Amino acid sequence: MRSPKDFFAPLAVGAPDPVREIPALPSRMIHFFDPSNAKMAAKVPDLAKKVDVLLGNLEDAVRADRKEAARQGLVEIAKATDFGSTQLWTRINSLDSPWVLDDLITLVTEIGDKLDVIMVPKVEGAQDIHYVDRLLAQLEARAGLRRPLLVHAILETASGVANVEEIAGASPRMQGISLGPADLAASRRMKTTRVGGGHPGYLVRTDPVGEDLHEGRTTYQQDLWHYTVARMVDACAMHGILPYYGPFGDIRDVVACEDQFRNAFLLGCVGTWTLHPVQVDIAKRVFSPEPKDVAWARKVIAAMGDGTGAVMIDGKMQDDASVKQCRVVAELADKLAERDPELKQAYDEATKEALA
Numbered sequence: 001m002r003s004p005k006d007f008f009a010p011l012a013v014g015a016p017d018p019v020r021e022i023p024a025l026p027s028r029m030i031h032f033f034d035p036s037n038a039k040m041a042a043k044v045p046d047l048a049k050k051v052d053v054l055l056g057n058l059e060d061a062v063r064a065d066r067k068e069a070a071r072q073g074l075v076e077i078a079k080a081t082d083f084g085s086t087q088l089w090t091r092i093n094s095l096d097s098p099w100v101l102d103d104l105i106t107l108v109t110e111i112g113d114k115l116d117v118i119m120v121p122k123v124e125g126a127q128d129i130h131y132v133d134r135l136l137a138q139l140e141a142r143a144g145l146r147r148p149l150l151v152h153a154i155l156e157t158a159s160g161v162a163n164v165e166e167i168a169g170a171s172p173r174m175q176g177i178s179l180g181p182a183d184l185a186a187s188r189r190m191k192t193t194r195v196g197g198g199h200p201g202y203l204v205r206t207d208p209v210g211e212d213l214h215e216g217r218t219t220y221q222q223d224l225w226h227y228t229v230a231r232m233v234d235a236c237a238m239h240g241i242l243p244y245y246g247p248f249g250d251i252r253d254v255v256a257c258e259d260q261f262r263n264a265f266l267l268g269c270v271g272t273w274t275l276h277p278v279q280v281d282i283a284k285r286v287f288s289p290e291p292k293d294v295a296w297a298r299k300v301i302a303a304m305g306d307g308t309g310a311v312m313i314d315g316k317m318q319d320d321a322s323v324k325q326c327r328v329v330a331e332l333a334d335k336l337a338e339r340d341p342e343l344k345q346a347y348d349e350a351t352k353e354a355l356a
């Protein structure tokens with residue numbers, strides 16, 4: 001653990017100063033593409049206009065014999081594309097892999113000025129973030145970068161979950177954390193073969209009504225990921241960084257995908273991964289608060305004046321705490337409205353109606 005006095009000092013001579021606050025930029029969807037896949041790469045300029053974050057994936061889902069092509073493909077795409085205000089992230093290979101050192105050296109040197117965030121998979125503890133932190137500082141100094149790269153950890157090992165609070169606070173570069181349900185399930189020896197989402201076998205059942213233990217008993221499917229997502233959200237909030245749901249692998253099941261995304265949104269996540277273009281609009285819809293909720297939040301804020309005391313609005317009690325809840329929604333809406341004129345119009349129209 002570094003001394004608090006040194007926490008914001010660069011870790012290499014000539015490296016940029018670390019940021020003191022993680023920018024809360026819209027990142028409702030982190031859209032994954034394989035830079036070695038020509039069809040996906042061709043869609044990047046168009047996708048850059050639709051998504052908040054584009055992520056060139058170098059790790060799992062890229063075949064071992066395509067790793068170098070993916071790395072080089074990302075360099076070429078980053079140099080050739082105007083991303084506008086859309087962020088460009090990458091997911092590097094795991095820290096024990098034969099590719100990660102070249103991933104970092106090549107990407108920081110060649111496109112460090114275009115990249116915003118580096119996603120690190122299979123993080124086990126703060127030591128993994130410290131390793132990446134120092135290496136990035138050295139590479140940034142050598143490349144003459146003026147803006148520090150940020151780091152995002154995937155929570156996908158049992159020890160990562162056990163150490164999630166120290167991971168979240170390991171470096172001023174820490175931008176956020178995503179759930180990696182597939183690797184996490186394997187690491188924990190959970191008996192699900194699904195990539196995220198629920199499982200029909202994970203349920204609770206109402207009490208028996210008579211002698212027959214089968215008759216008339218309703219079952220309710222439970223969320224396998226509730227504990228981990230909630231823990232991740234708390235660790236992120238405690239350290240001022242951003243939590244995300246991860247992949248939903250059943251691309252065809254857009255309905256359950258929306259449910260899983262919404263659970264994460266309601267629990268505090270700011271976004272999710274999208275693995276296929278069909279998931280992009282779902283993420284956008286779910287991770288943008290609904291106009292009626294924004295209108296309500298703005299109405300409460302307006303009625304609460306300096307934010308203290310208690311008032312009754314439409315039969316509901318509002319006080320110092322509920323106005324803070326409303327500010328979370330209203331501030332997110334303001335940020336999203338800056339990026340999305342259609343959303344701004346929907347929010348403003350709903351607010352006008354609510355305040356009339």
Ligand SMILES: CC(C)(COP(=O)(O)OP(=O)(O)OC[C@H]1O[C@@H](n2cnc3c(N)ncnc32)[C@H](O)[C@@H]1OP(=O)(O)O)[C@@H](O)C(=O)NCCC(=O)NCCSC(=O)C[C@H](O)C(=O)O
Pocket residue numbers: 031032033034039040041043057060061154156179180181182183184195196246247251274275276277
């Ligand atoms: C899942 C896929 C393999 C499906 O691909 P495909 O069979 O080609 O689907 P479609 O025929 O429906 O595709 C229609 C067109 O859309 C293009 N496409 C597909 N996906 C993408 C994308 N992500 N970005 C851009 N374009 C995309 C196809 O090329 C088709 O184009 P065209 O023929 O010209 O119309 C595929 O979607 C895919 O590989 N997705 C990404 C998967 C991925 O990144 N996986 C890694 C993240 S999840 C993970 O790592 C687990 C996690 O770490 C954990 O532990 O939990």
Ligand SMILES: [Mg+2]
Pocket residue numbers: 060121156180182183
């Ligand atoms: Mg994984």
